Every structure is written in structure tokens, then in C-alpha cells.
Amino acid sequence: MKRKYTKSALLLVDIQNEYFYKGKMELDGSYEVASIAKKMLADFRKKRKTVIHIQHIASHKNASLFVSGTYGAQIYEEVMPIEGETIITKDNTNSFSGTELFDYLNTKQIEHLTIVGMMNDMSNDPTVRTAKxxxxxxxxxGNEYAV
Structure with a gap:
């Protein structure tokens, strides 16, 4: 029997301190993206839908950005995960490449993704293309802000 509804998940991609004031790569529009993400996050939480935080953590030892354990690598306070929300770490631009994201979405029977994130041309684009x-x-x- 076919389900009458589609299971959805919110994917928050790379909304990390590195892109904000005191980060090493502050972006124009980062606060606008965070504001949109915060609203979407509140909506998904209220409806008890799946929320997934994608966190970029550099894997090479000479990295200058997104270094594990640093302020810049931390998820931005306005969209900080709460208990029960999944954090998937990645070390490249595509949230699916080398991560458990696809398996996790299949396990949860997710069919629809709402994506809010930083760096459209670098992280959102490959993630969206792969998801499709x-x-x-x-x-x-928030595509117009995610610079």
C-alpha cells in the first residue's frame, strides 16, 4: 500500500562559525541564511520532522578552516542541534560523498529534502544535484542569500 504522505527532512548545510564574525571566512549574507535556517528549524521542530545538521570538518592535517575542535568548526549558535537531531560530518563539498547521509535518509524513509546552507556554489549545489x-x-x- 502506498503512503499518502511524503516524509521530509531539513538539511542544514555548513552553518558553522567559520562563516560569521570572528570566523576565518566571514561571508556576505551569512546572517540572512542563519535567520532563514532558524525559522525553518523552528518549523520542522514544531512539526517533529527530521532535522539533519551537516558539519564540515577538515580531514587533512594542514587545514586552516573547519579544523575539528575549533570555534570555526562549531555549528552556529542560532541553529545548534538539540537532543535527537542528527549531525553528519563531511570533509568535502558534497554532503553525500563519503558520509552516511544517503543510508540515514533511506532508513528514515525520507523522500523530500528542504535544504538551507552556506556556499551555494560549493556545498549546496553538489548536495542538491546528488539528492536529485x-x-x-x-x-x-534562501538561495538568494547563501553566498
């Missing part, structure tokens, strides 16, 4: 190639319905929110 894998058969997910995808909605990108």
Missing part, C-alpha cells in the same frame, strides 16, 4: 540524482524531491530555501 538519487531520487529525492528537493527544495532549496
Amino acid at each position: 540524482d538519487l531520487g529525492f524531491r528537493v527544495e532549496v530555501v
